[in-house]
Amino acid sequence: MEIINAVQPLVRVAILDLYDNFPNQGMRCIKQIIHEQSGVHDGVLLDFDVFECRYRNEFPNAEQYDIYISTGGPGSPYDGEGKQWEKNYFKLIEKLWGHNQNQNDNKKHVFFICHSFQMVVRLFDLGHVTQRRSTSFGVFPVHKTIEGMNDSIMGLLPDPFYAVDSRDWQVVQPNFNRMREIGAQILSLEKIRPHVNLERAVMAMRISNEFFGTQFHPEADPIGMSIYFQQEERREQVIKNHGLQKYQDMIEHLNDPDKIMLTYSTLIPAFLNQAIMQNNICFAKF
Numbered sequence: 001m002e003i004i005n006a007v008q009p010l011v012r013v014a015i016l017d018l019y020d021n022f023p024n025q026g027m028r029c030i031k032q033i034i035h036e037q038s039g040v041h042d043g044v045l046l047d048f049d050v051f052e053c054r055y056r057n058e059f060p061n062a063e064q065y066d067i068y069i070s071t072g073g074p075g076s077p078y079d080g081e082g083k084q085w086e087k088n089y090f091k092l093i094e095k096l097w098g099h100n101q102n103q104n105d106n107k108k109h110v111f112f113i114c115h116s117f118q119m120v121v122r123l124f125d126l127g128h129v130t131q132r133r134s135t136s137f138g139v140f141p142v143h144k145t146i147e148g149m150n151d152s153i154m155g156l157l158p159d160p161f162y163a164v165d166s167r168d169w170q171v172v173q174p175n176f177n178r179m180r181e182i183g184a185q186i187l188s189l190e191k192i193r194p195h196v197n198l199e200r201a202v203m204a205m206r207i208s209n210e211f212f213g214t215q216f217h218p219e220a221d222p223i224g225m226s227i228y229f230q231q232e233e234r235r236e237q238v239i240k241n242h243g244l245q246k247y248q249d250m251i252e253h254l255n256d257p258d259k260i261m262l263t264y265s266t267l268i269p270a271f272l273n274q275a276i277m278q279n280n281i282c283f284a285k286f
Contacts, residue, residue, distance in 0.1 A: 008039075008043055008044070008045050009042075009043070009044045010044070010045050010046075010047055011044055011045065011046050011047070011066050011272075011275075011276060012048070012049075012064060012065045012066050013034055013046055013047065013049075013065060013066070013067045013068070013069065014048070014049055014051060014064075014065040014068045015031075015048055015049070015050045015051065015069050015070075015071065016051055016060075016069065016070040016089070016092075017050055017051060017052045017053055017054065017055070017071055018053055018070065018071050018072065018073035018115050018119075019054070019055070019073050020054040020055050020073055020074060020075070021052070021055040022073070022074045024072075025220070025221070025225060025228055026071055026072055026217065026220075027050070027071065028224060029219040029220060029221045030069055030071065030219050030268075032221060033264075034046050034069075034272075036269075040273075041272070041277070042276070049065075053085055053088070053089050054080070054085050054089075057084055057085040057088060059089070059092055060092070062092060062095045062099065062108070065108075066106075066109070066275065066279065067109045067110075067111075067272065068108065068110040068111070069111045069113070069268070070111065070112045070113060070116035070120075071113055071116060072113045072114035072115045072116065072217060073114070073115035073116070074115075076131075076168075076169065077119050077122065077129055077169055078122075086119075090119075090123050093110070093120060096108040096110060097208075097211070100208065100209075100210050105279065106279055107209075107210045107275075107278065107279060109210045109211075109212075109271070109274070109275035109278075109279075110212070111213070111214075111268060112207075112211070112212070112213035112214070113213075113214060113217060113218070114167060114214070114215060114216070114217060117171070117213035117215055118170075118171060118215075120207065120211070120213055121171050121205075121213075124182065124207065125175055125178050126179055126205065126207070127174040127175050127202060128172050128173040129169060129170070129171055130172060131168060131169055132167070132169060132170050133198075135166075135168050136165045136166070136167050136170075137167075137238075137241070137242055137246070138164075138242065138246055138249065138250045138253075139162055139163070139164055139165070139249070139250050139253035139259060139260060140163065140165050140190075140191045141162055141191050142161055142162070142163050142191065142203050142204070142216060143188060143189050143190075143191065144159040144160070144188045145185075145186050145187060145188060145189065147186060147187055147206075148186075148187035148188045151185070151187050151206060152270075152274060153267060153274060154187040154204060154206075154267075156266050156267075156270055157262065157266055157267070158262075160191070161262065161263055162256075162258075162260060162263060163203075163214075163217065163218065163260070163263050164217040164220035164225065164260060165215075165216050165217070166217065170201035171201055171202040171205075171215060172199045172201055172202065174186060174202060183208055183209075184205055184206065184207045186202050186204075186205050187203075187204040187206055189201070189203055190202075190203055201215060202215060203215045203216055204216070209278075210275075210278075212271055214267070218263050218264065218267035219264070220260055220264060221264055222254045222255065222259075222260040222261045222264065225260070226251060226255060229247075229250065229254075230251070235247065238250070
């Protein structure tokens with residue numbers, strides 16, 4: 001039998017783990033998305049490594065990887081102040097940013113999720129990161145801005161779209177001068193609440209052509225999330241903290257294919273595709 005030695009492009013993805021060793025569903029979902037997208041875009045294969053940035057102070061070589069996905073995580077986005085892991089995290093992000101400013105090709109693409117998004121907003125001074133009066137938890141509509149409607153990734157979703165939200169912190173009072181300086185755009189905002197006299201939080205931002213951040217969890221997988229929250233312990237915890245109606249609404253939204261499944265199957269996959277296409281598949285070979 002003739003053996004054909006096929007050479008396929010290989011994209012290396014670094015997952016920056018900010019979960020601080022806390023149990024979570026996000027890591028499973030991110031790995032699953034990468035597996036699902038491997039080979040989908042012009043046969044480009046995706047390979048990934050996980051770095052426990054917050055728990056073990058592990059960080060990748062900025063030159064070794066093509067795409068970075070930075071996770072959510074527990075606690076305050078200020079927990080790392082003065083700690084070595086946060087210094088190393090910001091150093092890595094600044095290095096990737098500098099690389100993109102100085103290179104015309106082979107850009108480094110980064111997706112920031114929730115906790116990571118709040119941290120990068122702090123790093124680039126793009127707005128105020130403040131604690132919410134109460135926890136936002138559940139499945140909520142997210143409304144796109146005009147920029148979001150025209151964005152190559154966010155524009156693929158309807159307006160509004162639905163997303164899993166789980167946070168005690170928020171990005172408000174955008175620094176529009178700083179945003180104009182680096183070319184950042186707000187793509188979506190918190191659900192409309194006419195009865196609440198509070199500023200709507202920023203839910204997604206294109207920080208640059210290569211840096212994309214969401215306050216919500218686009219990696220949330222409806223099947224896994226449904227199984228997770230129907231476990232007796234989790235179910236009782238949600239009902240105790242947020243009420244039975246919130247729990248029932250969340251389960252209903254998780255099972256709706258036009259809500260969480262649509263967001264899951266659109267945002268991060270589109271980000272990966274854009275990163276591959278914009279770099280003209282100039283990646284490592286094996």
